[in-house]
Amino acid sequence: AQSVAQPEDQVNVAEGNPLTVKCTYSVSGNPYLFWYVQYPNRGLQFLLKYITGDNLVKGSYGFEAEFNKSQTSFHLKKPSALVSDSALYFCAVRDMGTMLTFGGGTRLMVKP
Amino acid sequence: KAGVTQTPRYLIKTRGQQVTLSCSPISGHRSVSWYQQTPGQGLQFLFEYFSETQRNKGNFPGRFSGRQFSNSRSEMNVSTLELGDSALYLCASSLGTQGFNEKLFFGSGTQLSVL
Numbered sequence: 001a002q003s004v005a006q007p008e009d010q011v012n013v014a015e016g017n018p019l020t021v022k023c024t025y026s027v028s029g030n031p032y033l034f035w036y037v038q039y040p041n042r043g044l045q046f047l048l049k050y051i052t053g054d055n056l057v058k059g060s061y062g063f064e065a066e067f068n069k070s071q072t073s074f075h076l077k078k079p080s081a082l083v084s085d086s087a088l089y090f091c092a093v094r095d096m097g098t099m100l101t102f103g104g105g106t107r108l109m110v111k112p
Numbered sequence: 113k114a115g116v117t118q119t120p121r122y123l124i125k126t127r128g129q130q131v132t133l134s135c136s137p138i139s140g141h142r143s144v145s146w147y148q149q150t151p152g153q154g155l156q157f158l159f160e161y162f163s164e165t166q167r168n169k170g171n172f173p174g175r176f177s178g179r180q181f182s183n184s185r186s187e188m189n190v191s192t193l194e195l196g197d198s199a200l201y202l203c204a205s206s207l208g209t210q211g212f213n214e215k216l217f218f219g220s221g222t223q224l225s226v227l
Contacts, residue, residue: 032213036216036218041220042220043219043220043221044204044216045218046216049215090154094210094213097211099170099210100145101157102154102155103154104154105154
């Protein structure tokens with residue numbers, strides 16, 4: 001069975017500093033990996049995905065994620081955090097023939 | 113282009129009642145997926161419909177059911193409500209099924225409270 005773990009319930013970072021939101025996964029085959037963001041009282045919004053190819057994936061709003069097969073990780077990163085980046089972030093994975101499985105979410109708090 | 117629309121936005125029901133939630137996907141999208149979001153369990157997959165056919169189903173009891181109409185609009189029904197059904201129910205649409213790894217477009221959800 002596939003699974004995804006986000007080990008941190010909350011990440012705190014100062015505005016202007018780099019941020020990292022961690023994600024590790026487990027699948028039986030090749031993983032298809034996604035990041036979504038949820039703002040208060042809103043549905044989820046797509047940020048980026050990894051299917052194949054370059055391990056560094058660039059997405060919306062200046063976010064990027066690095067796929068590491070040996071560590072089974074897909075951490076979300078941004079070089080310089082904004083207060084407006086404060087939200088709930090979800091990592092998701094699917095294996096061939098299966099549905100998206102989401103992690104428990106990580107709340108990102110960016111302080112001015 | 114209008115986004116994914118879910119109605120109603122809020123619902124309050126009592127145990128034992130049933131409820132129907134509605135989702136209108138983005139125009140042209142043929143796939144609709146439903147998720148249950150709770151603070152303790154996170155996002156749990158309920159089911160996916162594509163061209164009026166249920167393509168996949170999550171691990172939920174038979175009290176949870178859904179359907180999709182010819183215009184791709186979808187409804188989700190929960191019968192004999194339990195307190196544990198209180199959650200935010202999210203609908204997501206995409207052009208193709210999830211198997212094509214397309215991004216999902218989510219609605220704002222229906223917040224269901226069961227008293």
